Amino acid sequence: MSADQTVIGCGQYSRDDLELAALARADAEVPVPAGVGEHIESCPVCRAIVERFAADNAFLGEFVQVARSRESSRSGSRAEARAEAIAAETHLSPIAGYRLGDEIHRGGQGAVYRAEQLATRRTCAVKMLLRGRFASDRELVRFEREVEVVARMRHPSIVTLYESGVSREGEPWFAMELVDGERLDVAVRARHAGPRDIARLVKQVAEAVAYAHRRGVIHRDLKPGNILVDKDGVPRVLDFGLARADEEGDAAGNQISPSAGATRAGEFLGTFAYAAPEQLAGDPNSIDTRCDLYALGVVLYECLAGRKPFEGARSIAELVEQKTHSAPERPSARNSAVDRDLDVIALRLLAADPARRYDTADALVEDLARYLDGRPILAREDSVAYVVGKTLRRHWLLSSTAAVLLVTIVASGVALAVAYSRAERERARSERTLQGFREALGSANPESGKGSADISVDRFLDLIEENASNALKDEPSVLAGVLDTIGIVHLGFDDAKRAEPALRRALDERRELFNAGGCTALELAESLHNMGRLLILKNDLPAAETAYREALVIRERDLGGDHQLALLTGRHLASCLRRQQRIDEALAMYDALFRRASALPDYPPEEFAALRNGRAFIYFQANQLDLALAEFTGALEAVRRATGTDDDYRVGRTLFSIARVEDRLGRRDDALAHATAAQEILRKRKGGDAATVVDIDKLVAKLREQSKQ
Amino acid sequence: MDLDRTTTALLAGLFDPRNAAAWEAFDLRYRPILVGFARNCGLKDNDANEIAQETIVRFVEEYRAGKYDRTRGRLGAWLVTIARYRMLDVKRRAGTARIARGDSAMVDLDDERSVSAAYEAERRQGLLREALEELRTKSRVDPKTVKAFEMLVYHSLSPAVVAEQLGISTHDVYLAKSRVAAKLREIVLRLESEYEETPGEWDAAGARPSDGLRA
Numbered sequence: 001m002s003a004d005q006t007v008i009g010c011g012q013y014s015r016d017d018l019e020l021a022a023l024a025r026a027d028a029e030v031p032v033p034a035g036v037g038e039h040i041e042s043c044p045v046c047r048a049i050v051e052r053f054a055a056d057n058a059f060l061g062e063f064v065q066v067a068r069s070r071e072s073s074r075s076g077s078r079a080e081a082r083a084e085a086i087a088a089e090t091h092l093s094p095i096a097g098y099r100l101g102d103e104i105h106r107g108g109q110g111a112v113y114r115a116e117q118l119a120t121r122r123t124c125a126v127k128m129l130l131r132g133r134f135a136s137d138r139e140l141v142r143f144e145r146e147v148e149v150v151a152r153m154r155h156p157s158i159v160t161l162y163e164s165g166v167s168r169e170g171e172p173w174f175a176m177e178l179v180d181g182e183r184l185d186v187a188v189r190a191r192h193a194g195p196r197d198i199a200r201l202v203k204q205v206a207e208a209v210a211y212a213h214r215r216g217v218i219h220r221d222l223k224p225g226n227i228l229v230d231k232d233g234v235p236r237v238l239d240f241g242l243a244r245a246d247e248e249g250d251a252a253g254n255q256i257s258p259s260a261g262a263t264r265a266g267e268f269l270g271t272f273a274y275a276a277p278e279q280l281a282g283d284p285n286s287i288d289t290r291c292d293l294y295a296l297g298v299v300l301y302e303c304l305a306g307r308k309p310f311e312g313a314r315s316i317a318e319l320v321e322q323k324t325h326s327a328p329e330r331p332s333a334r335n336s337a338v339d340r341d342l343d344v345i346a347l348r349l350l351a352a353d354p355a356r357r358y359d360t361a362d363a364l365v366e367d368l369a370r371y372l373d374g375r376p377i378l379a380r381e382d383s384v385a386y387v388v389g390k391t392l393r394r395h396w397l398l399s400s401t402a403a404v405l406l407v408t409i410v411a412s413g414v415a416l417a418v419a420y421s422r423a424e425r426e427r428a429r430s431e432r433t434l435q436g437f438r439e440a441l442g443s444a445n446p447e448s449g450k451g452s453a454d455i456s457v458d459r460f461l462d463l464i465e466e467n468a469s470n471a472l473k474d475e476p477s478v479l480a481g482v483l484d485t486i487g488i489v490h491l492g493f494d495d496a497k498r499a500e501p502a503l504r505r506a507l508d509e510r511r512e513l514f515n516a517g518g519c520t521a522l523e524l525a526e527s528l529h530n531m532g533r534l535l536i537l538k539n540d541l542p543a544a545e546t547a548y549r550e551a552l553v554i555r556e557r558d559l560g561g562d563h564q565l566a567l568l569t570g571r572h573l574a575s576c577l578r579r580q581q582r583i584d585e586a587l588a589m590y591d592a593l594f595r596r597a598s599a600l601p602d603y604p605p606e607e608f609a610a611l612r613n614g615r616a617f618i619y620f621q622a623n624q625l626d627l628a629l630a631e632f633t634g635a636l637e638a639v640r641r642a643t644g645t646d647d648d649y650r651v652g653r654t655l656f657s658i659a660r661v662e663d664r665l666g667r668r669d670d671a672l673a674h675a676t677a678a679q680e681i682l683r684k685r686k687g688g689d690a691a692t693v694v695d696i697d698k699l700v701a702k703l704r705e706q707s708k709q
Numbered sequence: 710m711d712l713d714r715t716t717t718a719l720l721a722g723l724f725d726p727r728n729a730a731a732w733e734a735f736d737l738r739y740r741p742i743l744v745g746f747a748r749n750c751g752l753k754d755n756d757a758n759e760i761a762q763e764t765i766v767r768f769v770e771e772y773r774a775g776k777y778d779r780t781r782g783r784l785g786a787w788l789v790t791i792a793r794y795r796m797l798d799v800k801r802r803a804g805t806a807r808i809a810r811g812d813s814a815m816v817d818l819d820d821e822r823s824v825s826a827a828y829e830a831e832r833r834q835g836l837l838r839e840a841l842e843e844l845r846t847k848s849r850v851d852p853k854t855v856k857a858f859e860m861l862v863y864h865s866l867s868p869a870v871v872a873e874q875l876g877i878s879t880h881d882v883y884l885a886k887s888r889v890a891a892k893l894r895e896i897v898l899r900l901e902s903e904y905e906e907t908p909g910e911w912d913a914a915g916a917r918p919s920d921g922l923r924a
């Protein structure tokens with residue numbers, strides 16, 4: 001180690017020498033380099049420097065005392081002293097309570113460090129996430145509550161999450177068990193695992209998944225990289241329930257440049273392989289436990305066959321096409337050691353229609369156990385052909401128009417516009433919008449970037465946005481439609497941060513076009529309505545109100561007050577008024593909407609339900625509990641009628657609303673019954689409702705406690 | 710100096726019971742000092758917290774009732790007076806058992822000068838802590854510079870070791886120390902002016918002599 005030989009002062013001595021001379025003033029044990037002492041006496045320049053250094057040392061010394069004073073000033077026990085030491089040490093660490101060690105892994109989402117939890121002295125892993133991923137404090141709170149739920153899980157095959165927090169720099173982090181192991185696919189290859197070993201490993205993973213599903217937690221991002229096989233050969237699943245936040249962060253943390261396009265597409269292809277078709281549709285309400293089953297199917301298939309079920313696609317479009325419309329080759333065609341039963345289990349998991357997969361992860365565990373015990377499995381083979389046929393038939397019309405199912409689903413906003421507007425001009429424009437999506441998809445060539453991991457729907461949308469911006473430069477009206485649709489998909493994920501730029505661009509574009517006669521007032525109204533939704537999400541209620549009012553004027557003028565789109569904007573506006581505590585105005589508006597809607601023969605039952613639900617909230621807010629109860633009950637009936645099932649998140653949420661009103665009314669038994677029912681539905685169906693589930697859990701716990709007393 | 714953060718501004722804000730921000734800022738500034746102070750006077754953690762709580766509440770009551778006049782004495786001296794009576798109270802209530810613990814403390818509650826000195830020491834420490842916190846979180850000092858300073862000063866590592874660990878030159882380590890010292894001086898100076906408790910700045914009436922306030 002070389003000392004600092006930089007010459008300072010009058011030029012005769014180095015910085016090191018003068019620093020030592022300064023230290024020697026406070027500490028007699030510090031040796032002064034030969035000659036320096038005398039030199040300082042005679043050289044005012046160097047003397048001034050040494051004095052400044054000494055003053056700095058004395059001043060900084062005061063801070064050392066700050067850190068140590070508490071220990072010395074109190075004759076506390078050793079435990080106390082240790083606690084103080086931890087407190088002092090914590091002060092120095094970016095994360096309270098942990099000492100960070102080496103970096104284990106760094107990715108687009110942040111970095112994972114080896115760490116020590118100071119209070120327990122246990123070694124763990126700390127994942128630091130990028131702050132940019134969370135658009136608002138609200139999202140951060142939601143993330144923390146999800147962590148709270150996940151942290152309660154204890155299972156031998158789930159990597160335990162300890163806690164989460166926010167670092168001094170404002171980055172969210174979570175601490176988890178440190179697992180020394182290999183990725184599942186690597187482990188399978190390294191150990192030359194046979195089909196039975198693979199079945200055993202996947203069964204253990206499925207048990208972990210089943211355990212999580214029973215607690216309302218959906219993984220959403222199962223893949224070999226998230227499953228580590230530890231030294232004892234036990235698979236351990238990572239990052240349960242956090243995929244959503246990760247996706248957002250990934251996309252927010254990385255800007256996509258045009259040159260990176262191809263690689264990104266390749267990465268996307270990687271995630272595509274594990275994502276269920278309905279997951280790719282971008283509708284958060286369609287994501288349920290069966291997405292995880294699909295992903296497990298891909299994992300099982302890949303381990304057995306040595307390749308992913310769908311490979312060789314030249315573009316994303318082609319991959320999506322394959323995935324939705326064709327059944328993969330049997331694993332046994334690639335690996336003759338695989339027997340029929342495993343073929344059937346894997347293909348059953350890969351069914352495009354979620355209803356044709358196993359109902360639950362437990363059912364998968366059961367079938368794998370049967371296979372391992374040599375008993376007959378329960379899955380039936382013909383289901384695959386059935387599913388593929390059915391899916392093909394169902395999507396035939398859309399496929400023939402737009403060629404790619406995904407495109408049509410992502411563009412569902414456009415599809416709606418086609419349905420609502422009969423004008424040929426509109427239809428042509430919408431189809432060109434679809435074409436814009438298709439070209440954007442087709443131009444992404446995955447071949448150059450195959451094999452890398454993680455990309456999300458978010459990034460996929462970015463890709464479309466970027467490609468569309470280039471490809472549709474000369475078609476601003478089509479581009480506006482594409483941007484609007486991208487914004488809507490982000491809104492569907494409650495992702496205001498990512499929706500905002502697309503929706504703002506779309507609105508600006510359409511305003512300009514409208515002024516120049518390049519688009520209709522109704523198109524402008526559509527963008528205004530979407531802007532209202534965005535602003536509601538951002539809780540900028542006055543601005544949302546302005547946007548909705550403008551949209552409403554146009555829709556009522558051009559479509560008539562009884563048109564569904566006018567009623568829809570009206571309902572949003574009423575909800576916006578309610579949120580601003582303008583109870584009377586909102587109530588009057590809901591009543592008017594209700595009257596109009598009742599007179600329409602084909603008014604959609606979902607919309608009816610939403611109207612009643614909105615009105616119920618007003619009564620609830622105004623503390624008119626009996627009326628609120630009646631309205632919520634009406635809304636519940638309407639939702640059940642509309643969806644034809646009890647197994648819908650809206651049913652669950654409405655039941656929870658009813659329970660809350662009953663709780664306030666003191667009708668504890670009813671409240672408990674409804675809350676329990678809501679608990680059941682939301683836990684099973686929606687991991688994304690984890691925060692609501694926590695609220696329900698709290699209500700149920702409170703009610704149980706009260707009924708005991 | 711951030712004028713909204715001066716003790717004068719906080720006190721002005723405290724007059725309005727609805728001004729939660731002023732209340733919080735005041736509490737945030739003085740509670741930790743009072744807790745540490747009470748501990749140094751030999752109180753257990755629970756009692757220390759309680760004393761801090763009571764002292765702050767009592768002070769604000771008196772202040773709103775117009776009993777505290779800044780021209781008549783330092784805020785710190787006022788707080789010390791309130792806290793000292795409370796602590797004597799606790800000890801009296803606890804009887805002899807508690808006093809035994811009190812004996813091991815550094816501060817003799819019957820000696821006003823020593824009590825004031827303990828408060829002043831705690832106040833200065835609180836201020837230094839705040840300065841450190843600001844250095845780490847709000848100042849634009851490069852994290853590596855801060856790290857070098859911490860390793861050098863806190864952990865008493867030699868400049869050569871610090872340089873090697875951080876992959877910088879020894880000269881950079883020294884520079885880091887100088888920079889941090891300069892920055893901390895600047896912060897401490899500003900915080901002191903915000904606290905407005907620099908000895909000698911106050912009208913002497915009712916205040917303790919300034920030379921007795923240093924630990």
